[in-house]
Amino acid sequence: MATKTFKIGEYAIGGKIKVSITAQAVTIQALDYHSNAVVSETIFSNIPNNYWNSREYLEELTSSYYADKVMEYIIANSGITYEMFKQY
DSSP states (O other), rough: OOEEEEOOTOOOOSSSEEEEEEESEEEEEETTTEEEEEEEEEEEEESGHHHHHHHHHHHHHHHHHHHHHHHHHHHSSSSSOSSSSSOO
8 A cells, every 4th residue: 555645735725635545446635734634535446547537636636736746656656547638
């Protein structure tokens, strides 16, 4: 299990984004900067075609720049793969 907390500050809802990766799921949480209370949480299946779902959720929580940094970590440590185009 891989876990990382990104301390983003005022550019993210709550100030921190925590990512936990297991063999089955990728959990993305927005945490309060001072108390670490969960502000928002979503769990995605750890499968290749969940790139855009997790990316869009991250962009709701923070800017596209920080969403890209978090996605780099997720791609490196999970089964989710980069997809150039969104498939409907």
